[in-house]
Amino acid sequence: MTELPADLAAWLDSAAHDLDTGANVHALLPTLADAGLFKIGVPASLGGTGGDATDAVAAIAAVSDRSLAAGFVFWGHRTFIEYLLQSPNTALRDRLLPDLLTGRRAGATGLSNAMKFLSGIEGLQIKASQAGDNLRIDGKLPWITNLHVDGFDAAAAVQGAGDAPAFIASLSSDDAGLTRSPDLDLMAMRGTSTAAITIDNVTIDASRIIHPNAGEWLPKVRPAFLGMQCAMSIGVARRALAETNALLGTGRGVLATPLDELVDDLEEAEAELLKGLRDNRFETGAEALFSLRIRLADIAAAAVQLELSASGGRAYLSVPGKGIQRRLREVAFIPLVTPSLVQLKTALVSQSQRATIKEPA
Numbered sequence: 001m002t003e004l005p006a007d008l009a010a011w012l013d014s015a016a017h018d019l020d021t022g023a024n025v026h027a028l029l030p031t032l033a034d035a036g037l038f039k040i041g042v043p044a045s046l047g048g049t050g051g052d053a054t055d056a057v058a059a060i061a062a063v064s065d066r067s068l069a070a071g072f073v074f075w076g077h078r079t080f081i082e083y084l085l086q087s088p089n090t091a092l093r094d095r096l097l098p099d100l101l102t103g104r105r106a107g108a109t110g111l112s113n114a115m116k117f118l119s120g121i122e123g124l125q126i127k128a129s130q131a132g133d134n135l136r137i138d139g140k141l142p143w144i145t146n147l148h149v150d151g152f153d154a155a156a157a158v159q160g161a162g163d164a165p166a167f168i169a170s171l172s173s174d175d176a177g178l179t180r181s182p183d184l185d186l187m188a189m190r191g192t193s194t195a196a197i198t199i200d201n202v203t204i205d206a207s208r209i210i211h212p213n214a215g216e217w218l219p220k221v222r223p224a225f226l227g228m229q230c231a232m233s234i235g236v237a238r239r240a241l242a243e244t245n246a247l248l249g250t251g252r253g254v255l256a257t258p259l260d261e262l263v264d265d266l267e268e269a270e271a272e273l274l275k276g277l278r279d280n281r282f283e284t285g286a287e288a289l290f291s292l293r294i295r296l297a298d299i300a301a302a303a304v305q306l307e308l309s310a311s312g313g314r315a316y317l318s319v320p321g322k323g324i325q326r327r328l329r330e331v332a333f334i335p336l337v338t339p340s341l342v343q344l345k346t347a348l349v350s351q352s353q354r355a356t357i358k359e360p361a
Contacts, residue, residue, distance in 0.1 A: 015028075019192075020069055026148075036049060038101050054277050065238050076109050080107030089210060105151050110157075117166070121346065134205045136201055144196070148193050152173045156169055167213065170208050179200070188333065226282075227276075227277045234296060236330055237304075240300070259306060262303050269299060273289075
């Protein structure tokens with residue numbers, strides 16, 4: 001479990017409600033960067049503090065414990081950094097990474113569509129055509145987090161021109177032809193700079209390609225993408241269980257057993273996630289990672305419901321119930337983060353059916 005710096009923990013506690021409702025948008029990214037969080041899991045030779053993706057998971061969970069909006073932004077930004085770390089385009093990495101690590105510029109994953117494409121859930125929404133020695137790309141991504149209005153870079157999967165394979169490109173808020181929508185009017189999570197982008201005749205060259213073959217590369221980065229996403233569930237669940245434990249007392253002792261069971265379940269699921277990320281089993285066994293994402297979301301939902309039961313009527317009072325009310329909104333969001341739980345369950349069913357068909361009669 002990562003311990004946040006005391007000043008950052010205090011800031012997140014004080015800002016959590018505002019981040020939920022749309023304030024402090026501009027302060028969030030530099031505040032997380034000033035605490036060195038974006039350097040976690042990044043090699044020291046590249047300006048980081050060392051470690052690996054599991055250290056980033058622990059840090060995102062610690063932030064999500066105090067604010068899921070902050071954890072969601074952290075996930076999007078750190079996942080884009082991970083794409084650069086796993087890209088063969090070292091020149092692009094070296095150009096973008098310094099500003100990302102220091103929070104001077106925002107990074108957005110933009111690959112939710114790609115992950116669904118990889119699982120056979122939907123087609124790619126951006127397409128390329130040849131434009132001399134360059135590529136013209138057109139399309140739209142309807143939902144991307146951390147599109148900071150002061151400047152951002154976003155990863156996107158693009159259908160290749162002609163017979164070329166799909167590839168991963170780095171798009172920029174400075175690109176002529178790229179338009180950012182106003183922030184989406186979300187229920188809660190309004191401080192996450194989540195918006196849509198429209199890509200109309202944007203021209204890029206090879207220097208902007210994160211990887212030339214999406215089909216080969218995405219399975220390698222999907223574990224970090226989903227593993228860091230799981231950290232959000234871990235953080236919300238951990239906070240709800242801690243709050244429940246603090247509320248146990250006269251008349252609420254009946255909740256002790258389900259509390260202990262959820263604590264054990266959370267610890268077990270988190271340990272499985274970290275072990276799978278360390279030994280790379282999720283690169284070839286995505287189904288196990290999908291199942292863990294579903295399991296952790298279910299644990300988070302059960303934990304918040306347990307906190308609600310322990311809180312009683314005070315949960316409906318504006319001031320004493322502010323924390324539990326926010327966590328109820330946060331945990332309602334977790335199943336919808338792309339790929340959603342419905343999409344993951346659909347992919348698991350499809351995989352099971354394919355495996356059954358392959359079995360000999």
